[in-house]
Amino acid sequence: xxxxxxxxxxxxxxxxxxxWAIVFARAGKDVVVFDARDNAEAVIRPQIERAVADxxxxxxxxxxxxxxxxxxxxxxxxxxxxxxxxxxxxxFERIDVKREVSHAIDAFxxxxxxVGSSTSGFPxxxxxxxxxxxxxxxxxxxxxxxxxxxxxxxxxxxxxxPDQAVRARQLMEEVGQSAxxxxxxxxxxxxxxxxxxxxxxxFALYAEGYATAEDIDRTVRxxxxxxxxxxxxxxxxxLNAPNGLADYAERLGPMYSGFAEQRKADRDxxxxxxxxxxxxxxxxLPADKIDARRSWRDEMLMRIVKAKQ
Amino acid sequence: xxxxxxxxxxxxxxxxxxxWAIVFARAGKDVVVFDARDNAEAVIRPQIERAVADxxxxxxxxxxxxxxxxxxxxxxxxxxxxxxxxxxxxxFERIDVKREVSHAIDAFxxxxxxVGSSTSGFPxxxxxxxxxxxxxxxxxxxxxxxxxxxxxxxxxxxxxxPDQAVRARQLMEEVGQSAxxxxxxxxxxxxxxxxxxxxxxxFALYAEGYATAEDIDRTVRxxxxxxxxxxxxxxxxxLNAPNGLADYAERLGPMYSGFAEQRKADRDxxxxxxxxxxxxxxxxLPADKIDARRSWRDEMLMRIVKAKQ
Numbered sequence: 001x002x003x004x005x006x007x008x009x010x011x012x013x014x015x016x017x018x019x020w021a022i023v024f025a026r027a028g029k030d031v032v033v034f035d036a037r038d039n040a041e042a043v044i045r046p047q048i049e050r051a052v053a054d055x056x057x058x059x060x061x062x063x064x065x066x067x068x069x070x071x072x073x074x075x076x077x078x079x080x081x082x083x084x085x086x087x088x089x090x091x092f093e094r095i096d097v098k099r100e101v102s103h104a105i106d107a108f109x110x111x112x113x114x115v116g117s118s119t120s121g122f123p124x125x126x127x128x129x130x131x132x133x134x135x136x137x138x139x140x141x142x143x144x145x146x147x148x149x150x151x152x153x154x155x156x157x158x159x160x161x162p163d164q165a166v167r168a169r170q171l172m173e174e175v176g177q178s179a180x181x182x183x184x185x186x187x188x189x190x191x192x193x194x195x196x197x198x199x200x201x202x203f204a205l206y207a208e209g210y211a212t213a214e215d216i217d218r219t220v221r222x223x224x225x226x227x228x229x230x231x232x233x234x235x236x237x238x239l240n241a242p243n244g245l246a247d248y249a250e251r252l253g254p255m256y257s258g259f260a261e262q263r264k265a266d267r268d269x270x271x272x273x274x275x276x277x278x279x280x281x282x283x284x285l286p287a288d289k290i291d292a293r294r295s296w297r298d299e300m301l302m303r304i305v306k307a308k309q
Numbered sequence: 310x311x312x313x314x315x316x317x318x319x320x321x322x323x324x325x326x327x328x329w330a331i332v333f334a335r336a337g338k339d340v341v342v343f344d345a346r347d348n349a350e351a352v353i354r355p356q357i358e359r360a361v362a363d364x365x366x367x368x369x370x371x372x373x374x375x376x377x378x379x380x381x382x383x384x385x386x387x388x389x390x391x392x393x394x395x396x397x398x399x400x401f402e403r404i405d406v407k408r409e410v411s412h413a414i415d416a417f418x419x420x421x422x423x424v425g426s427s428t429s430g431f432p433x434x435x436x437x438x439x440x441x442x443x444x445x446x447x448x449x450x451x452x453x454x455x456x457x458x459x460x461x462x463x464x465x466x467x468x469x470x471p472d473q474a475v476r477a478r479q480l481m482e483e484v485g486q487s488a489x490x491x492x493x494x495x496x497x498x499x500x501x502x503x504x505x506x507x508x509x510x511x512f513a514l515y516a517e518g519y520a521t522a523e524d525i526d527r528t529v530r531x532x533x534x535x536x537x538x539x540x541x542x543x544x545x546x547x548l549n550a551p552n553g554l555a556d557y558a559e560r561l562g563p564m565y566s567g568f569a570e571q572r573k574a575d576r577d578x579x580x581x582x583x584x585x586x587x588x589x590x591x592x593x594l595p596a597d598k599i600d601a602r603r604s605w606r607d608e609m610l611m612r613i614v615k616a617k618q
Contacts, residue, residue, distance in 0.1 A: 233504070
């Protein structure tokens with residue numbers, strides 16, 4: 001098994017694939033992009049150029065030219081995959097598409113290479129079944145956009161060889177991402193399960209009229225989230241009691257399990273709560289301002305990423 | 310009703326009360342501190358001075374001298390309360406202490422003044438009962454330390470006059486805090502309920518061996534928390550689907566309610582999970598390094614707060 005990854009194939013270059021191309025090229029890898037769209041390079045390269053320019057302007061990368069020069073486009077999947085050491089697949093998020101692309105990658109995959117899928121919604125076992133090389137295939141799930149948010153979840157299927165999952169973690173760390181290794185598949189992986197738990201409580205509090213959606217958001221962005229941007233939930237409570245996590249759990253565990261008890265029967269997002277929160281959001285942010293706010297978000301992400309460095 | 314608050318009584322000056330003194334003095338208020346400890350001023354003033362010096366060094370306040378000059382100490386509770394416009398009570402977090410202090414404040418409270426308690430664990434109705442002025446009393450719950458983390462939860466009791474809760478919000482906004490108004494009491498208020506929901510899922514994932522405590526922390530600090538430091542959960546999903554929050558809920562609601570379904574029977578923090586996560590934390594951070602890490606936390610908080618400005 002060759003451990004060095006010099007060339008990465010990025011298969012599927014929507015926003016996620018474009019971010020991946022930047023991640024690998026920024027770390028000095030040669031990147032070969034394949035996207036099935038017509039005129040793929042003409043459409044996609046300018047978008048990558050803009051994202052790299054934003055990074056450079058935000059002080060988050062040097063030598064934008066060199067990064068861009070390491071990204072080239074392949075005319076077909078075979079060209080992209082057959083010469084690579086690693087494939088990051090970011091095809092359209094539909095199970096039949098994932099299956100088809102995975103099998104096509106499988107057919108051209110060099111004997112030493114391995115594959116990660118960017119899927120957020122499907123377990124790898126739902127689309128790698130039947131692949132010859134499935135012991136070298138897994139989910140490598142990024143957060144959007146991967147060149148700004150470093151987190152990556154590595155989720156093996158039951159076929160994935162453990163050393164291949166380790167190899168994926170090493171690669172991710174080498175290119176500057178922050179890797180999380182799951183022991184096995186679970187719907188939503190870790191990130192979306194944590195996000196879902198918070199959203200469940202947020203919708204329940206909103207539905208019962210305890211606070212506005214704006215005030216619930218404020219509680220996170222001016223309170224909890226300030227810590228969570230640099231410490232996880234365990235480290236947060238570990239530092240919040242004189243003798244660490246176990247001490248915190250002893251002091252406050254009864255209070256927290258009381259909340260859970262109260263909620264057990266009521267964790268759905270009601271149609272009414274969704275409609276109400278959506279309407280409140282549109283008052284705060286009219287529909288025609290959403291795009292501008294997304295740019296602001298990416299700028300803020302860069303500032304927080306820089307503040308953490 | 311006088312709306313201007315010129316003088317604030319800070320009753321109880323542990324870490325939370327000290328932070329409050331800084332918040333009010335930084336905003337130009339006259340602050341009168343009362344703490345029941347012997348030699349209160351000799352013990353507490355140097356701690357406040359150090360915290361203000363850290364703020365100045367971090368670029369988060371100007372004119373440290375002026376701030377400190379606005380903080381004076383009262384010899385007794387009567388002196389602190391009888392000349393003030395607002396009382397921020399941060400006495401020891403025990404229900405009998407809260408009751409006793411609240412009744413003492415009640416006895417000296419000027420007719421125009423109002424009161425907020427820093428309690429995180431008790432509803433105001435558990436300790437304001439029987440107070441003459443309970444229509445001007447409520448919970449005004451900060452996050453620790455309040456001079457770094459701006460969030461404040463304003464929680465009225467059933468006796469609190471609505472205009473007094475509005476007044477508290479205005480005061481908090483005036484002094485630069487970020488106020489959240491609850492419509493009525495609920496255990497844990499908003500912040501700790503949201504934190505608890507995330508912790509429940511984190512402990513469950515850890516207990517079932519899906520990932521290490523460190524990797525679960527990483528998922529938040531390098532993924533979810535980067536966004537939550539400047540956008541709440543509703544704004545996050547509102548920007549994550551082409552047509553906003555309702556569109557997101559339609560696309561991903563079924564996935565999220567699936568997670569909740571799976572968890573309903575299992576939201577406790579097991580003794581085993583607590584012991585395991587604690588042991589893992591102590592490997593990452595030995596007990597004798599906890600204090601240094603708390604200083605690092607406050608420094609990081611300052612950087613994130615600055616990055617958000």
